[in-house]
Amino acid sequence: MKRKLFLVPIIVSLMSTSITAFAEDAAIQEENLYYDEMNSVSVNALPSDVRSITITPVSTQIIPTTPFKESLVNNAEVLYRFRYKVTAIRYNNHKVTNTPLSAFSYTGPVKGSKTTAFDSSGNGYLDLDIRGPKTFSLYCRMGSTNSNTITQTPNLRCDYQNSxxxxxxxxxxxxxxxxxxxxxxxxxxxxxxxxxxxxxxxxxxxxxxxxxxxxxxxxxxxxxxxxxxxxxxxxxxxxxxxxxxxxxxxxxxxxxxxxxxxxxxxxxxxxxxxxxxxxxxxxxxxxxxxxxxxxxxxxxxxxxxxxxxxx
Structure with a gap:
């Protein structure tokens, strides 16, 4: 009987140790979660986590110094470059950060593009080269969530980026x-x-x-x-x-x-x-x-x- 009683504290002690370790790990996770909330930052966002995406024009058009793909002029039409800021919000109202921005769709004469990943502040960037003063549209997507659609027509009059x-x-x-x-x-x-x-x-x-x-x-x-x-x-x-x-x-x-x-x-x-x-x-x-x-x-x-x- 004494042996049985001696084993119970050992089992209880092991269970207590496991529970304590689990609690400490949960506390660490909880602490990290609080840190993220305090800084309005989320990490490792999955496409399925995204509630909304917003595209905003952030600069006027230019004739770029270095095109992404094609020649600067083709059939007497130049390339115009546009830049957009992209932000994405998760279901927990946190911004998507430190995540690649890779999925976007467009219609019109897009002749090259470059994406910049969401940074630690939650801002990603999309640059497009457009051939000639022709209308184009674009939107971004993450998983099944689509952004607003931007539709623009370049002005033919435009400054060259390079002197x-x-x-x-x-x-x-x-x-x-x-x-x-x-x-x-x-x-x-x-x-x-x-x-x-x-x-x-x-x-x-x-x-x-x-x-x-x-x-x-x-x-x-x-x-x-x-x-x-x-x-x-x-x-x-x-x-x-x-x-x-x-x-x-x-x-x-x-x-x-x-x-x-x-x-x-x-x-x-x-x-x-x-x-x-x-x-x-x-x-x-x-x-x-x-x-x-x-x-x-x-x-x-x-x-x-x-x-x-x-x-």
């Missing part, structure tokens, strides 16, 4: 030079000043002392030709710029030239009519006119650019 390095060019004028005249490959009826020919090679065309226009056609060869831009227009001071068509629209679409008009800080409104081998990337060459005098007051430098129209 452009702007230089100036002109039609060279032979009377600006006084060095000796030499032969020009491709033209047999006249000679031209050497420095003038170098300027024609640099700028593309020039006006000779004989009153004729010449142009550089490559391989150190020249020909008589009236000045003409890459899109078939006559270069005009106050209008013409040379651009890289990857960045600023300048393309023939359906047999018709589409040329962007842009606003350049401290320069004014200009039209993308021309190009050149040296005009690559975020670079604009502004046509100034004829002769060295046309370059008076011009300074090369980086300038902010806004797309105004394409037509």
């Amino acid at each position: 452009f390095y702007c230089t100036g060019y002109n039609i060279a004028l032979e009377s600006d030079y006084s060095d000796a005249k030499i032969n020009a490959s491709g033209i047999t009826d006249s000679t031209f000043r050497g420095r003038f020919l170098a300027a024609v090679k640099l700028n593309g065309s020039g006006k000779a002392d004989n009153g004729k226009y010449i142009k550089y056609i490559g391989s150190d060869t020249y020909s008589y030709s009236s000045p003409m831009t890459a899109t078939g227009t006559t270069p005009t001071a106050g209008t013409t710029i040379a651009v890289d068509p990857y960045f600023i629209p300048r393309a023939k679409v359906g047999g018709i030239w589409k040329r962007a008009t842009v606003q350049i800080t401290n320069v004014g409104s200009r039209r993308a009519e021309d190009g050149g081998n040296a005009i690559n990337g975020y670079r604009i060459d502004v046509f100034r006119g004829i002769g060295n005098s046309s370059m008076s007051g011009w300074t090369n430098g980086n300038r902010a650019v806004t797309l105004i129209s394409v037509g």
Whole structure:
């Protein structure tokens, strides 16, 4: 009988130890839960826990420096980037935090996207690249819960995120030079000043002392030709710029030239009519006119650019 009585305290003691350990573990969990509640934070949210999702636009559209996927310009249409903030609330009224934001749906010309996970404050971000000023819609989802739907149409007018390095060019004028005249490959009826020919090679065309226009056609060869831009227009001071068509629209679409008009800080409104081998990337060459005098007051430098129209 004494042996049986001796075993009971042992069993009770073991049960008490297990209950105590369980209670301590529950207390730790309860303590963590209280910590989360005090800080309005929840962790490791499951999609099934989500009660509501909200999408809010957080910035105006831009023409991005680096597209997510496609080229910046295609068929004379640029990419516009939009950013949205996404928040999600669980059934316990806590924000979803530290969780990937990966599920969203859209209609329209979305050409690339990037998601940023919900941070410790409960904010996730969604960035979209949209091709051209065309209507698009989007919503997010977690499990069976969908967010509100956002529907927008980009404004065609938009700022480039990146500035452009702007230089100036002109039609060279032979009377600006006084060095000796030499032969020009491709033209047999006249000679031209050497420095003038170098300027024609640099700028593309020039006006000779004989009153004729010449142009550089490559391989150190020249020909008589009236000045003409890459899109078939006559270069005009106050209008013409040379651009890289990857960045600023300048393309023939359906047999018709589409040329962007842009606003350049401290320069004014200009039209993308021309190009050149040296005009690559975020670079604009502004046509100034004829002769060295046309370059008076011009300074090369980086300038902010806004797309105004394409037509």
